[in-house]
Amino acid sequence: MALRSFSTLTAAGPAARPLQPKNTASLALISTRTDYCVERENQTGRLCASSNGLSWRSSANYVHMLDGTTRFLSKSMATNYIAVNRGSTFRCATIEEIEAEKFLIEKEARERMEKTIETVRSNFNAVRTGRANPAMLDGIEVEYYGTPVTLKSIAQISTPDASSLLVQPFDKSSLKVIEKAIVGSDLGLTPNNDGEAIRLVIPQLTSERRKEFSKLVARQAEEGKVAIRNIRRDAIKAYEKLEKEKKLSEDNVKDLSSDLQKLTDGYMKKLDSLLKQKEKELLTV
Numbered sequence: 001m002a003l004r005s006f007s008t009l010t011a012a013g014p015a016a017r018p019l020q021p022k023n024t025a026s027l028a029l030i031s032t033r034t035d036y037c038v039e040r041e042n043q044t045g046r047l048c049a050s051s052n053g054l055s056w057r058s059s060a061n062y063v064h065m066l067d068g069t070t071r072f073l074s075k076s077m078a079t080n081y082i083a084v085n086r087g088s089t090f091r092c093a094t095i096e097e098i099e100a101e102k103f104l105i106e107k108e109a110r111e112r113m114e115k116t117i118e119t120v121r122s123n124f125n126a127v128r129t130g131r132a133n134p135a136m137l138d139g140i141e142v143e144y145y146g147t148p149v150t151l152k153s154i155a156q157i158s159t160p161d162a163s164s165l166l167v168q169p170f171d172k173s174s175l176k177v178i179e180k181a182i183v184g185s186d187l188g189l190t191p192n193n194d195g196e197a198i199r200l201v202i203p204q205l206t207s208e209r210r211k212e213f214s215k216l217v218a219r220q221a222e223e224g225k226v227a228i229r230n231i232r233r234d235a236i237k238a239y240e241k242l243e244k245e246k247k248l249s250e251d252n253v254k255d256l257s258s259d260l261q262k263l264t265d266g267y268m269k270k271l272d273s274l275l276k277q278k279e280k281e282l283l284t285v
Contacts, residue, residue: 101242102256106263109235113228113267120224121274127213128187129281132159132202137167142181144174151178167191167198205282213282221275225268232264 125135134157141148151157155169155178167182169175175193182191182198192199205213239256242248248256 098248098252098256101239101248102259105235105238105256106260109231109260110263112231113263116224116227116231117267117270117274119227120220120271123220124217124274124278126187127217127278127282128189128202128205129213130202130205130284131162131281132165132200134159134165136187136202137165137182140181140185140187142174142177144177151181154178163202163204165200165202167200169197172196210282214279217275217278217282221271224271228264228267228271232260235260 122138125133126139128136134152137151137157140151142151142154144154151167154171154174155167158166158168160166167178169178172195175195175198179191179193179198182189182200189200189202192201236253236257239248239253239260243250243253
């Protein structure tokens with residue numbers, strides 16, 4: 001592009017008059033069209049504008065314009081980069097990722113359900129029936145040298161016959177604290193301490209007492225079922241959270257919830273089986 005030097009710039013139109021620059025700053029030609037000139041004073045010289053935008057700029061303003069364009073392009077590129085990052089969050093999970101999430105959530109749910117079954121079984125064992133059962137003493141804790149321990153960890157428990165239990169401590173000096181723990185329990189048993197071991201006679205249950213115990217175990221089983229349902233609910237919430245994070249689709253959540261329901265139904269059947277077995281023991285004379 002050719003550069004031209006003007007000693008006098010003229011505005012287009014019949015009322016044109018000469019325009020004299022106030023200083024000798026160099027001018028860069030931006031547009032070849034010059035339809036009209038508008039007088040504008042600035043620190044570096046006069047500005048001539050054309051109908052299609054700009055016709056003349058001082059060198060300093062030209063550089064400033066380029067710098068501003070660079071900053072604009074930089075912002076545009078940053079916006080595109082953010083859009084790419086946001087778009088990546090909508091990527092569908094692979095089969096391997098879905099299986100991994102399912103394994104972790106289902107594993108935790110299974111472990112919690114197993115603990116619930118064990119808790120219910122332990123509560124059932126604490127409810128005595130008409131027959132002697134060493135598990136009846138599983139819930140008894142003994143203060144052994146200032147430390148609470150389970151009775152079965154410091155003594156051997158056996159059933160000499162169908163209506164009695166024999167507790168033989170490994171340390172005979174603990175007979176007194178074992179006897180105290182049995183009396184303080186809710187089993188309603190009277191220990192017989194002969195200095196070597198403790199014998200417990202299991203009295204026969206009355207029909208009224210059997211009915212009370214049957215209601216008790218039924219209530220304990222229902223509490224276990226509520227706990228398992230709550231575990232299932234927590235697992236489904238974990239799946240729904242992954243769906244909101246776009247890691248799982250709605251169909252994935254439905255399929256995983258269906259598998260979780262099958263797992264829940266299996267543990268519900270285990271509770272029903274434990275309850276039937278305990279009720280049978282209670283009602284057997």
